[in-house]
Amino acid sequence: MNARPDQPLRFDKPFTQQEPIPEDAIEAAVSVMRSGRLHRYNTLSPDDVSQTAALESEYAAYQGATHCLACASGGYAMQLAMRAAGVMRGDVVLTNAFTLSPVPGAIVAVGGEPLLVETTEQLVIDIDDLQRRQANSGARFLLLSHMRGHLADMQRIARWCNDTGVTLIEDCAHTMGATFGGTMSGNHGALACFSTQTYKHVNSGEGGLVTTDDDTLAARLILMSGSYMLYERHRARPSIESLEALRYDMPNLSGRMDELRAAILRPQIARLASNAARWNALHDAMSDALRDVPGIELIEPHPQASEVRSSFQFRLPGRDAAGMADLVARCAARGVECKWFGDATPKGYTSRYSHWRYTASDSRPGTDAVLATLLDLRLPLSFDVADCDVMAAILREETARA
Numbered sequence: 001m002n003a004r005p006d007q008p009l010r011f012d013k014p015f016t017q018q019e020p021i022p023e024d025a026i027e028a029a030v031s032v033m034r035s036g037r038l039h040r041y042n043t044l045s046p047d048d049v050s051q052t053a054a055l056e057s058e059y060a061a062y063q064g065a066t067h068c069l070a071c072a073s074g075g076y077a078m079q080l081a082m083r084a085a086g087v088m089r090g091d092v093v094l095t096n097a098f099t100l101s102p103v104p105g106a107i108v109a110v111g112g113e114p115l116l117v118e119t120t121e122q123l124v125i126d127i128d129d130l131q132r133r134q135a136n137s138g139a140r141f142l143l144l145s146h147m148r149g150h151l152a153d154m155q156r157i158a159r160w161c162n163d164t165g166v167t168l169i170e171d172c173a174h175t176m177g178a179t180f181g182g183t184m185s186g187n188h189g190a191l192a193c194f195s196t197q198t199y200k201h202v203n204s205g206e207g208g209l210v211t212t213d214d215d216t217l218a219a220r221l222i223l224m225s226g227s228y229m230l231y232e233r234h235r236a237r238p239s240i241e242s243l244e245a246l247r248y249d250m251p252n253l254s255g256r257m258d259e260l261r262a263a264i265l266r267p268q269i270a271r272l273a274s275n276a277a278r279w280n281a282l283h284d285a286m287s288d289a290l291r292d293v294p295g296i297e298l299i300e301p302h303p304q305a306s307e308v309r310s311s312f313q314f315r316l317p318g319r320d321a322a323g324m325a326d327l328v329a330r331c332a333a334r335g336v337e338c339k340w341f342g343d344a345t346p347k348g349y350t351s352r353y354s355h356w357r358y359t360a361s362d363s364r365p366g367t368d369a370v371l372a373t374l375l376d377l378r379l380p381l382s383f384d385v386a387d388c389d390v391m392a393a394i395l396r397e398e399t400a401r402a
């Protein structure tokens with residue numbers, strides 16, 4: 001990594017390089033292509049189980065959920081989940097002020113009005129602010145985004161949702177494989193949405209999954225995803241009676257998953273647990289190296305949460321915007337790509353709520369204060385612990401300099 005010992009340390013691996021798709025997944029994809037049958041309902045006999053139906057069964061089993069639907073993207077999964085839950089035009093949907101843009105985008109797509117809730121220094125939803133805003137608005141839906149894998153007190157939120165009649169939909173794009181209080185993330189609410197997009201915990205380029213234990217919600221999801229009258233071919237589905245009861249009422253919002261993606265995802269589900277351990281080892285290496293650095297505050301998980309820490313966040317309280325911009329530039333010059341959520345303009349994947357003008361939100365001072373000094377690094381599995389040591393050393397040196 002270092003050309004010469006007297007030269008400053010440099011990091012030279014790309015932050016957007018994923019691991020290759022596993023060989024067994026590639027073989028499964030090739031068989032699908034050889035068959036020519038890429039559509040999930042293109043089976044030759046009614047008893048054939050498609051790759052997509054098998055993925056749904058396997059993911060439902062992994063998640064410990066009764067039903068699962070695979071679909072076109074994580075954003076589509078959230079839209080469908082909200083529609084199934086009954087979000088109608090003009091309905092207020094509570095969500096995190098700190099999340100990624102597909103979350104408010106999904107709310108706007110179904111005609112909902114996002115009501116953004118403040119963020120704590122642990123990067124989770126501020127439950128006191130959530131309760132206040134629900135009381136003031138009468139909102140009946142919460143699309144809770146576990147942004148960057150950080151879990152709020154899920155028992156408190158689930159209890160409160162239950163008591164107030166708020167439907168909880170979880171955005172688990174960053175918590176596939178995580179648990180809270182021993183319960184899988186995604187099993188605390190009515191519906192959970194997952195993404196299989198390249199930068200999440202499994203990789204099919206694009207794709208989404210929705211899980212639920214509720215028969216009616218599952219029937220709505222399947223019918224709306226564009227199942228035509230072929231819903232019988234799903235496996236992780238409710239009874240045929242539940243589907244027949246709704247089939248004249250649900251619009252076809254065509255957004256199915258295809259066989260190719262399902263084929264490459266199935267072997268990856270089996271690897272989730274070992275990959276979670278690998279991600280956490282990278283994260284531990286970063287945390288251990290930076291824990292005692294003056295000026296750096298790490299994000300500590302809730303004691304009941306067991307997270308999959310596939311990215312690394314830290315705060316630099318007290319630093320002003322110029323100091324943050326300078327630090328980001330100096331780290332970038334040495335190959336360490338930090339994303340800064342306090343930046344005035346959106347860059348790449350990184351934007352914050354004030355850039356989402358379509359949400360028409362007024363300011364969230366608590367969230368502003370947290371994001372102003374928040375930095376974020378990807379930890380792709382193409383990195384190893386030695387890479388983390390190099391990145392941490394660079395961050396340490398550059399933090400000390402300013």
Ligand SMILES: *Cc1c(COP(=O)(O)O)cnc(C)c1O
Pocket residue numbers: 073074075076099100102103145146147148171173174195196197206207208
């Ligand atoms: C990626 C992501 C989604 C969904 O993303 P798609 O790209 O539509 O699959 C949802 N929420 C968060 C927080 C995300 O990062």
